[in-house]
Amino acid sequence: MGFKKDFMWGVGSAAYQIEGGAFEDGKGPSIWDTFTHEPGHVKDDDNGDIACDHYHRYEEDASLIAGLGRTVYRFSICWSRIIPDGDGEVNPKGIDFYKRLIDALLSRGVTPCIVLFHWDLPQALEDRGGWLNPESPMWFKRYTEVCAKAFGDKCKLFFTFNEPQCFIGEGYYHGANAPGKKLPMSDMMPMVHNVLIAHGLSVTALRELVPGVKVGYAPTTGGTAPITDSPADVEAARQALFRIDEEWWMWNVPLFSDPVMLGHYPEEDPFFKKYCEFLPENYMEDMRTICQPLDYYGQNIYYAHLWKMGEDGNPEYVKKPTGYAKSLINWAVTPQALYWAPKFLYERYNTPIVITENGMACHDAISLDGKVHDPNRVDYIHRYLRELRRAVDDGVDVAGYFHWSFTDNFEWCSGYTDRFGIVYVDYETQKRIPKDSYYFYKSVVESNGENL
Numbered sequence: 001m002g003f004k005k006d007f008m009w010g011v012g013s014a015a016y017q018i019e020g021g022a023f024e025d026g027k028g029p030s031i032w033d034t035f036t037h038e039p040g041h042v043k044d045d046d047n048g049d050i051a052c053d054h055y056h057r058y059e060e061d062a063s064l065i066a067g068l069g070r071t072v073y074r075f076s077i078c079w080s081r082i083i084p085d086g087d088g089e090v091n092p093k094g095i096d097f098y099k100r101l102i103d104a105l106l107s108r109g110v111t112p113c114i115v116l117f118h119w120d121l122p123q124a125l126e127d128r129g130g131w132l133n134p135e136s137p138m139w140f141k142r143y144t145e146v147c148a149k150a151f152g153d154k155c156k157l158f159f160t161f162n163e164p165q166c167f168i169g170e171g172y173y174h175g176a177n178a179p180g181k182k183l184p185m186s187d188m189m190p191m192v193h194n195v196l197i198a199h200g201l202s203v204t205a206l207r208e209l210v211p212g213v214k215v216g217y218a219p220t221t222g223g224t225a226p227i228t229d230s231p232a233d234v235e236a237a238r239q240a241l242f243r244i245d246e247e248w249w250m251w252n253v254p255l256f257s258d259p260v261m262l263g264h265y266p267e268e269d270p271f272f273k274k275y276c277e278f279l280p281e282n283y284m285e286d287m288r289t290i291c292q293p294l295d296y297y298g299q300n301i302y303y304a305h306l307w308k309m310g311e312d313g314n315p316e317y318v319k320k321p322t323g324y325a326k327s328l329i330n331w332a333v334t335p336q337a338l339y340w341a342p343k344f345l346y347e348r349y350n351t352p353i354v355i356t357e358n359g360m361a362c363h364d365a366i367s368l369d370g371k372v373h374d375p376n377r378v379d380y381i382h383r384y385l386r387e388l389r390r391a392v393d394d395g396v397d398v399a400g401y402f403h404w405s406f407t408d409n410f411e412w413c414s415g416y417t418d419r420f421g422i423v424y425v426d427y428e429t430q431k432r433i434p435k436d437s438y439y440f441y442k443s444v445v446e447s448n449g450e451n452l
């Protein structure tokens with residue numbers, strides 16, 4: 001069967017990770033500007049002030065994306081570039097930048113795909129309580145409306161939130177990401193709820209204002225895969241994907257996706273039962289707002305944890321094989337993640353699946369021949385996409401795949417040490433060098449995956 005004819009082959013990026021231009025043309029500060037300028041948070045105390053200088057080099061970047069063939073480019077909008085204080089005056093120069101970017105893409109045959117929120121909350125809104133403020137969903141609704149009116153004539157593909165698990169969990173619970181807070185569970189549950197309401201209001205606004213819009217949501221978590229294909233182990237992996245672990249609670253699917261896709265929280269989950277007292281009293285009433293029909297269920301998937309069914313009938317975590325293959329940042333290379341997670345997610349949510357991120361950090365360097373050879377990434381893409389095709393062949397409706405990422409970039413608190421791109425960036429000169437994986441991915445795009 002293989003990938004559908006109109007399969008979306010894409011590459012992704014995020015505003016703070018690539019743009020630079022952090023204090024230009026009236027942009028307001030975001031929580032990442034603040035956080036990176038406080039010493040000690042980021043590896044080598046690096047920041048995104050310049051990053052890949054995409055703010056000035058977007059034409060060159062658009063040409064490189066176009067060089068991959070018929071692609072979709074998933075990028076995020078920096079909220080404080082558009083509305084410097086988050087909910088006040090609109091900054092025309094910010095709007096203008098993204099309009100120019102969209103035109104640069106379209107004129108080269110690349111389809112733009114906007115992510116409205118990839119973590120860089122305007123600092124002014126954080127100062128007002130951020131996502132804990134009950135007004136925050138309305139701030140996000142207004143920001144969505146501004147983007148929809150400004151870009152919706154030319155961009156028809158939108159995702160609301162990228163990885164709520166990460167910006168809530170790492171930003172406000174573990175404190176590793178901006179704004180670096182360590183808040184209690186009594187704050188986490190209302191924050192999750194506000195973000196979910198913001199998602200619902202945003203989807204409604206997009207549908208009202210953008211004719212022909214396609215909308216999705218892009219949460220994350222480690223996938224799960226069974227250790228064997230036996231029905232019992234498959235069931236163990238399925239159950240493991242949809243439960244909430246007390247210690248690593250934020251890395252879960254159902255708390256963040258069941259309300260959006262099914263219109264209710266995972267009410268029977270022990271974790272949910274324990275902490276739901278912190279939700280607003282009439283939280284069920286908000287489900288009508290939160291649960292909006294989506295065109296795509298996006299999911300960022302990099303690896304899977306392995307599971308088997310235990311003798312007591314409960315899923316049992318399986319230790320990874322000794323000497324297992326891993327990426328530069330120790331993420332296990334588990335291609336079957338792109339078979340099982342889409343399958344389980346499609347069964348539960350019955351909505352076309354988009355892999356909104358997938359990729360690998362490697363030890364990339366410019367070789368003596370002036371090229372960047374990244375055989376591990378080539379192999380990763382090859383193996384993972386074969387598994388994704390297996391899911392398609394088994395009847396999972398997969399609408400797209402976005403490789404993370406297009407260029408190397410600012411990897412949040414790891415600074416510039418972890419390179420995820422299929423295009424190498426020399427940060428001293430800002431020279432871009434397509435890696436071997438760029439050419440491999442191009443051949444995948446051009447053959448619609450037939451070469452896998």
Ligand code: NOJ
Pocket residue numbers: 014017162163300357404411420
């Ligand atoms: C998750 C995030 O969405 C993205 O910003 C990050 O760079 C990649 N995954 C890799 O960690």
